[in-house]
Amino acid sequence: MAKTNSGRFFEDYKIGDVISHAVPRTVGEGERALYHALYPARHALYSSDEFARDCGLPESPLDDLAAFHVVFGKTVPDVSLNAVANLGYAEGKWLKPVFAGDTLRSVSEVIGLKQNSNGKSGVVYVRTRGLNQLDEVVLDYVRWVMVRKNNLDAPAPETVIPDLNTVIPVEELVIPEGLDFRNYDFVQAGEPHRWGDYEIGEVIDHVDGVTIEEAEHMIATRLWQNTAKVHFDATFRPDGQRLIYGGHIISMARALSFNGLANAQMIVGLNGGAHANPCFSGLTVKAWSEVLDKAETSAPGVGAIRLRLVATSGGEPFALKGEDGKYKPEVLLDLDYWALMPM
Amino acid sequence: MAKTNSGRFFEDYKIGDVISHAVPRTVGEGERALYHALYPARHALYSSDEFARDCGLPESPLDDLAAFHVVFGKTVPDVSLNAVANLGYAEGKWLKPVFAGDTLRSVSEVIGLKQNSNGKSGVVYVRTRGLNQLDEVVLDYVRWVMVRKNNLDAPAPETVIPDLNTVIPVEELVIPEGLDFRNYDFVQAGEPHRWGDYEIGEVIDHVDGVTIEEAEHMIATRLWQNTAKVHFDATFRPDGQRLIYGGHIISMARALSFNGLANAQMIVGLNGGAHANPCFSGLTVKAWSEVLDKAETSAPGVGAIRLRLVATSGGEPFALKGEDGKYKPEVLLDLDYWALMPM
């Protein structure tokens, strides 16, 4: 029994702990094809090597969110096996595209701890880095989770809450080396709307919907080697339902956002995100976006656009919270990210 | 709102319009593996690089129908988003095999228009070409769909009905460069029956059946980047059912036809096809074939065989239409194609 991993509890984390997460993963053409099979992903830069080359990249990279899922998945056995809730993300930066043949691994550092007043759980903040086979950091983000205590008598640690940007300043965004949108092919990309066509405050209903099946979210979540029982084992929750991995909803909503945001090609920053309500199979996921900000970048023809991406399981678009200030029950996801778009 | 694609309506098409469809796609080993995972595909030329080389090809190409689905999928947002029905196919020719690493895109030309007498919809005929990264045409076919009018006051266009071959003459079929069946390995291919063993009029019950699941047809249809809502969104139809992409049934039936037609290796011509009845998950698809014609070709050891491929959801094999001349309710597909077979 002692040989299996029962996960860490709140009292097992110390500020400054560095955790090298297990199971490096080589990604390739198979992961790319599966990403297209699991999500209605159509952003041209991730679909066509030719399109990517015309934008200055050596070939089509792995979808930014697929890279995120692989890096995130590795952290689950060490960070969230005993998590009660995934509370938030911040300062997510994509630093290098991931290409077929790259091998990814993850390392996390504990940067914040706060025991809850009930003494039964606490919040753990980790900064996670995804590295490739050259030890280059490809992704860097902070997330915080609520984790149960196992030993309720363990003393509360000194409270440390990291100082995190609520929005990544545009000058800190990293543009992939060589990226150039001056010869961007809007016809092949699917929409004529360029960076200048979007206005801050504009909202877009992405119209399409996808009804989720158990087999699909499990195939996706396993592909990222995310092992959390709650996604796979129908006997785990008292209600017999399998909770869908929040990242599945992120990818589904992002793929649906093609319809209206086909030119928001690359995700380079994750400012924040909330999994507002749990999602289960049988629900139909739809999405809408809001333009939160815009900025120029130093790369030729490349603008940055800050977007709110909201996934819902029904209801009217553009409704986020109720009069009580809480997310409406049909809101699944409220994500805040920076993308790159042709100017 | 104006940023999302609401699709074209009947009045938006003009004879001679050329539509460059969006989102080029690089295909590779992942798509090949997924094709084998989604359909019981066993034709040896598409399963083994060694077998393909022994037949004179550089390596195993992407399944001909997978190439078709990729090219077809790109046309959906421009041609069939507001389609009431997919009415037919003609003059489909596979002109070049698609290999791993190829990038496909699609271009369609409007070649026919006929408004319906009710004034609410019309038939649009398009000739679609799939091109690779060298701008070589790999596939060329005509399909016609019934499309709704949005503006009922729009004047009816002049009726143009293209003159289409009901059967592609064998001399117009394109045999892949280098194809040579003189050293064909019948044992590894799975059956001893050669071109000479099939008689015109012969019928073959392919025996096997596959019960279709929602997750499978959605994974397949998404893989081809086909975005029609009706396949994915259970809230779209009043009956809460997701209509299965007709191409999924084509691939399923073709794969099932291995059992009896293992040596009908390559599809080179699509003479016509009707999706006789809609298919939904839970149905069990079976298939039968009829030999419609045979012809010699100029390639060494290569014969052409014209086949009717019928998919059903039950009932007796070889029953196609009722006394009323209409397809029986269990008939899902009636396809007419040319394949290449060792002589």
Next chain:
Amino acid sequence: MAKTNSGRFFEDYKIGDVISHAVPRTVGEGERALYHALYPARHALYSSDEFARDCGLPESPLDDLAAFHVVFGKTVPDVSLNAVANLGYAEGKWLKPVFAGDTLRSVSEVIGLKQNSNGKSGVVYVRTRGLNQLDEVVLDYVRWVMVRKNNLDAPAPETVIPDLNTVIPVEELVIPEGLDFRNYDFVQAGEPHRWGDYEIGEVIDHVDGVTIEEAEHMIATRLWQNTAKVHFDATFRPDGQRLIYGGHIISMARALSFNGLANAQMIVGLNGGAHANPCFSGLTVKAWSEVLDKAETSAPGVGAIRLRLVATSGGEPFALKGEDGKYKPEVLLDLDYWALMPM
């Protein structure tokens, strides 16, 4: 009708018959990705090219069980299409790793026959070899199945029961060329437990569970080109259930065993196995293991460990058989294999 394969019946097998099974298969990155999507597979040697290189291999091979499934799948149309039951395995040896780009085919020899006393069926023993494109044997195993007679009047063959090892002697295990565990990275592999930390008789509950969906087991079984109707056609069995391919349970249990046996990296021997009870979708598969034996090997830093792997659909771990000596109804699989582990 005569053109389809109705499979062999008991009276069709003769001792010494050699059957070259059809449809060679080239495997690659797509199959690797799908294996990770279908099973919670995390053994580092099969996940990371870098990890594999650090262990002396040229790159990450295809999962040993994926290689087994591909070789096995080809035998189904010739060996088990009319099988009543898959009775056992013995002397399974992995002789060479399978790498992306390899093309596999299978050849079986009939090595045993025994008609049942009821005269309606008999047991067929075959030794199957999987070969790559260089005609190197990559896998060699014996299985026996109970097959129906078609012609009940056919005379019983002379009974021949092959003399099979119940356990492969450790000196007959083949260690992949170059394998070296002296610099094994236990942190990246996911667990600190080395060969010396396991004791004969030790049992491990692998804790995690996966609820099985129809779409998933069909996608997996098709990927191996296993065509047995009973896995795919819901109209085949009177109860309308699709029997899950036994190999799907083997792979699921092996992947679940990562939690406690993360360092049992490579499977090199299959001593025996029983599919104790059938498995259907909706069941939740869990697994436990027992250490049956340990031995040193000639390879640097590489120990061999013999494991019993038991898959269940519920019940308490470590319970295998009832007082009647029969497998408990919740036991799905009882497998006996040799794996390689860092010392």
